[in-house]
Amino acid sequence: MKVDVILGLQWGDEGKGKIVDVFTPHYDIIARFQGGPNAGHTIEFEGKKFVLHTIPSGVFHPTTVNLIGNGVIIDPFIFIREIDKLAEAGIQAKKNLLISTRAHLILPTHRMLDALSESRKGQSKIGSTLKGIGPAYTDKFARNGLRVGNINEKSFMERYHALKEIHLHTIGSYSADLAGFTFDGLSFDSYEEKWFEAITRMKSFHMVEGEQFLNKSLDEGKNVLAEGAQGTLLDVDFGSYPFVTSSNTITAGACSGLGISPHRIGRIYGVFKAYCTRVGAGPFPTELKDEAGALIRCNGNEFGSTTGRPRRCGWLDLPALKYSIMLNGVDTLIMMKADVLNTFEKIKICKKYKTGGRLTDEFPFELSDDTLEPVYHEMNGWNIQLAGIQSFGTLPNQLSEYIRYIEKETGIPIEMISIGPDRIQTLKR
Numbered sequence: 212m213k214v215d216v217i218l219g220l221q222w223g224d225e226g227k228g229k230i231v232d233v234f235t236p237h238y239d240i241i242a243r244f245q246g247g248p249n250a251g252h253t254i255e256f257e258g259k260k261f262v263l264h265t266i267p268s269g270v271f272h273p274t275t276v277n278l279i280g281n282g283v284i285i286d287p288f289i290f291i292r293e294i295d296k297l298a299e300a301g302i303q304a305k306k307n308l309l310i311s312t313r314a315h316l317i318l319p320t321h322r323m324l325d326a327l328s329e330s331r332k333g334q335s336k337i338g339s340t341l342k343g344i345g346p347a348y349t350d351k352f353a354r355n356g357l358r359v360g361n362i363n364e365k366s367f368m369e370r371y372h373a374l375k376e377i378h379l380h381t382i383g384s385y386s387a388d389l390a391g392f393t394f395d396g397l398s399f400d401s402y403e404e405k406w407f408e409a410i411t412r413m414k415s416f417h418m419v420e421g422e423q424f425l426n427k428s429l430d431e432g433k434n435v436l437a438e439g440a441q442g443t444l445l446d447v448d449f450g451s452y453p454f455v456t457s458s459n460t461i462t463a464g465a466c467s468g469l470g471i472s473p474h475r476i477g478r479i480y481g482v483f484k485a486y487c488t489r490v491g492a493g494p495f496p497t498e499l500k501d502e503a504g505a506l507i508r509c510n511g512n513e514f515g516s517t518t519g520r521p522r523r524c525g526w527l528d529l530p531a532l533k534y535s536i537m538l539n540g541v542d543t544l545i546m547m548k549a550d551v552l553n554t555f556e557k558i559k560i561c562k563k564y565k566t567g568g569r570l571t572d573e574f575p576f577e578l579s580d581d582t583l584e585p586v587y588h589e590m591n592g593w594n595i596q597l598a599g600i601q602s603f604g605t606l607p608n609q610l611s612e613y614i615r616y617i618e619k620e621t622g623i624p625i626e627m628i629s630i631g632p633d634r635i636q637t638l639k640r
Contacts, residue, residue, distance in 0.1 A: 212429045212430075212432055212433060212434060212435070212477075213429075213435075213475060213476060213477025213478070214242075214425070214429065214435045214436070214437050214465065214469070214471055214475050214476055214477055215238075215434075215435070215436050215437065215477045215478045215479070215480065216436075216437045216439065216462050216465050216476060216477075216478075216479045216480065216539075217230060217231055217234065217436060217437070217438055217439065217479075217480040217482065218438075218439030218442075218443065218460065218461065218462065218465075218479075218480075218481065218482065218539060219439060219441065219442030219443060219460070219481075219482050219483070220442060220443050220444075220481045220482060220483040220532055220535035220536065220539070220541070220544075221442045221443070221444055221483055221484060221487055221488070221489075221528075221531070221532070221535070222441075222442050222444045222445055222451075222487070222488065222489040222490070222493075222495075223250075223440075223441040223442035223445055223490070224251075224442070224484075224488055224490065224513075224515070224522065225442060225482040225483055225484055225547055226253075226482060226484065226547035226548065226629060227252060227268070227438065227439065227440075227482050228252025228253055228254050228263060228268040229252075229253065229254055229255070229268075229547070229629065229632070229634060229637070230480070230482055230545055230547075230627070230629075230637075231252070231267070231268035231269060231436065231438050232254045232256070232268050232269070232271060232272075232634055233634055233637050234436055234480075235268070235269040235271075235272045235275050235436070236272060236275075237434065238269070238275060238434045238435060238436040239275065239276060239428070239433040239434045239435065240275065240276045240277075240278060240425070240428055240433055240434070240435045240436070241267040241268065241269030241270075241275055241276070241277050241278070241435075241436050241438055242267065242277075242278040242280050242421075242425060242435060242436070242437050242438065242469055243265075243266075243267040243277075243278070243279050243280055243283050243437075243438045243439075243440065244280045244282045244283070244437050244438065244439060244464055244465045244468030244469045245280075245282040245283060245439060245440060245441075245458040245459060245460060245464045245468040246282075246283060246284075246344075246439075246440030246441055246456065246458055246460070247264075247265065247283060247284040247285065247286065247317060247342060247343075247344050247347065247440075248264040248265055248285075248286050248289040248290075248317070248340075248342045248344075249264075249340040249342045249344045249440075249441070249456065250263075250264055250265075250440035250441060251263070251264060251515065252264075252268050252438075252440070253632075254268060254271065254634065255632045255633050255634065256271070256633055256634045256635070259300065260632075261297070261300070261302075263293065264289060264293055265279065265283065265285055265286075265289065265290045265293060266279070266290075266293055266294070266297070266304055266308065267279065267438050268438060269436070269438075270297065270302060270304045270307070270308070271302060273303075273306070273307060274307075275307060276307050276308075276309060277304075277307055277308050277309070278308075278309045278310075278311065278419075278421055278424065278425070278469075279308070279309070279310045279311060279314055279421075280311050280314065280421050280468050280469040280470075281311040281312075281313035281314050281421050281422065281468060281469065281470060282314075282458065282459075282464060282467060282468020282469065283311075283314050283468070284314065284315045284316070284317055284344065284347045284348065284351070285310070285314055285315070285316055285317065285359065286316075286317040286322075286342065286343065286406075287316065287317075287406055287409035287410050287412075287413050288395075288402065288405050288406045288409045289342070290409065290413070291408075291409040291412050291413070292409075305415075305416060308416065308417065309417050309418070309419045309421070309424065310359055310413075310416055310417070310418050310419070311359065311418075311419065311420070311421030311422075312358065312359050312360030312418050312419065312420055312421070313358055313359070313360065313420070313421065313422075313470075314358060314359045314421075315347055315348075315350070315351045315356045315357065315358050315359075316347070316356070316357045316358065316359065316361075316362075317342065317343040317344070317347045318343070318347070318357070318371070318374065318375065318378070318406075319394065319399060319402050319403045319406050320346075320374075320375050320378035320379065320382070321343030321346040321347045321350070321378070322341065322342065322343035322346075322394055322402075323343075323378070323382055323392060323399065324343070324346040324378055324381060324382065325341050325342065325343045325344065325345055325346050326341050326392055327382060328345065328346070329341060340515075344456065344457050345457045346378075347457075348457035348458060349457075350374070355374060355377065356374075357370060357371065357374060359413070359418060360418065362410055362413060362414060363414060363418075421469060421470060422469065422470020422471070423470075425469055425470065425471055426470070426471065426475075429471075429475060437465040437468075437469060439460055439461075439464065439465070440460065441456045441458075441460045442460060442535075443460055443461055443534075443535035443538060443539060444531060444535065445460055446458075446459055446460045446461050446464075446538075447459060447460075449461065449538055451493050451494050451578045454491070454492055454493025454494070455493075461538050461539050462476065462479055462538075462539045462540055478542050478543065479539055479540050479541050479542050479543070480541070480542070480543050480544075480545055481535065481536060481539060481541035481543070481544050481545065481623070482545045482547060483527075483532060483535075483544065483545070483546060483547065484511075484527075484546070484547050484548045484551075485527060485546055485547065485548055485549045485551065485552055485613070486507055486511075486524065486525065486526055486527050486548070486551065486552065487524070487525045487526065487527060487528050487531075488507075488511075488513050488522040488523060488524050488525075489522065489523045489525075490515045490520055490522050490523070491520070494578040494579055494580050494583075495523055495525060495580065496525075496528060496531075496561065496564065496578070496580060496583050496584075496585045497525035497526040497527070497528045497561045497585050498523050498524070498525040498580070499524055499525045499526065503555075504523070504524045504525060505524075506554065506555075507524040507525075507551060507552070508521060508522060508524045510550075510551045510552075510553070510554065511524070511548055511551035526558070526559045526560060526561055526585075526587065527560045527561065527617070528561045528585070529560060529561055529562050529563075529572070529617070529620050529621070530561065530562075530563065530564055530571070530572045530573065530574055531574055532617075532621060533572065533574075533620070533621055534573070534574035536621055536623055541623055542623070543623065543624060543626050543627075544617070544618075544621065544623045544624065544625045544626070545625070545626065545627040545628070545629075546614065546617070546625050546627070546628045546629070547628075547629040548629060549597060549610060549628050549629065549630050550596075550597045550598070550629075550630045550631055550636075552592060552593075553592075553593065553594070553595065553596055553597060554592075554594065555592035555594065556591070556592050556594050557589055557590070557591065557592055558589070558590050558591075558592045558613065559587040559588070559589050559590075560587065560588050560589075560590065560616065560617075561585040561586065561587055561588075562586060562587065562588045562620065563585075563586040564583045564584065564585060564586065565583070565584040565585075565586050566582050566583050566584070567582070570586060588616070590609070590612065590613060590616065591609045591612075592609060593606075593607040593608075593609040593610045593613075594609075595607055597610075597630040597631070598630070598631060598636075600630060600638070601638070602638060603628075603638055603639075603640050606628075606638075614628070624640075625640075626639065626640045627639050627640065
């Protein structure tokens with residue numbers, strides 16, 4: 212058997228969580244392969260809304276196993292809080308949840324380092340979620356990190372305090388005081404206390420060597436879906452660096468983040484919005500700083516599910532989309548939030564960039580709003596509500612033309628579109 216992959220093709224927030232939830236009944240295992248609590252996957256059904264940060268989006272289907280892979284980094288406090296919120300809604304996530312022993316931990320001092328690093332950047336801030344993601348990955352690659360499998364070892368407390376002291380030394384070099392910072396409304400000491408309480412609770416969860424579990428499951432004929440977080444344009448190697456996340460968000464990240472070989476990869480689903488959004492700082496060639504951008508934000512409720520920050524909004528960027536398709540080897544496109552553009556009489560799509568007096572459709576090494584000018588193709592909007600439409604065949608002509616144009620330009624079929632936030636508002640071809 213193969214591992215199918217679902218990932219985002221823009222700057223995150225594409226709606227991957229909803230699609231994973233829709234796909235889950237067809238899979239035995241959902242495996243999250245990178246990122247941490249900086250992610251926010253929103254799922255709505257039966258009048259309820261859930262936002263997941265660490266737990267895979269298949270958790271709402273009790274017969275499906277969910278694996279947090281080795282490429283994910285976990286803040287125990289946030290993880291346990293997420294578990295408890297699900298339990299309050301009657302979702303017993305622990306029953307079918309596995310955690311890789313190789314997944315790294317986010318320490319309270321990682322969050323402190325994140326906040327200090329961002330504050331020192333001044334006008335060059337990257338828009339970090341301040342969840343400790345960058346510092347935790349830094350320790351991972353510096354070979355200093357603590358992993359989930361360490362929490363049951365006798366030496367865990369000794370190793371924790373040794374790493375904490377390294378962090379405190381760095382914090383001291385910033386001339387910073389721990390007392391001046393809060394974490395989710397808690398002082399550092401209170402946060403650390405609850406962090407250890409969460410560590411104690413985590414010991415009762417089912418920990419596995421994720422790579423062994425997945426490969427054996429594949430050999431037994433199990434269907435596996437790998438779930439990515441953030442989006443391709445936030446990839447640490449291929450995104451709009453340095454305004455990126457700290458992990459590989461592309462298909463290749465599923466191999467290293469789960470312990471599967473490339474030949475195990477099956478179908479690759481790329482999720483994108485009918486327009487573009489971005490949270491935080493960084494270049495955004497098609498950004499709309501006018502009434503149209505504000506209308507997209509309002510219609511789409513475009514506020515970060517993790518940070519609550521308003522998202523920057525703009526037209527669909529085809530050069531960026533084609534770049535993401537190339538990097539990931541996408542087989543199938545899934546377009547989200549088509550309904551957000553319902554009220555537009557005219558819709559634009561960026562088909563090329565103009566830079567240095569020439570036209571290009573290639574995503575550049577340095578993506579700069581100052582040197583890149585989007586060249587648009589304008590189309591008629593559908594300008595009607597999509598609620599109640601139940602099949603591709605009954606879509607308005609203008610939306611069908613919009614879909615065909617994207618398919619022609621990318622060479623990849625759009626086999627599913629979302630016309631509303633609920634899981635049932637998803638049309639399959």
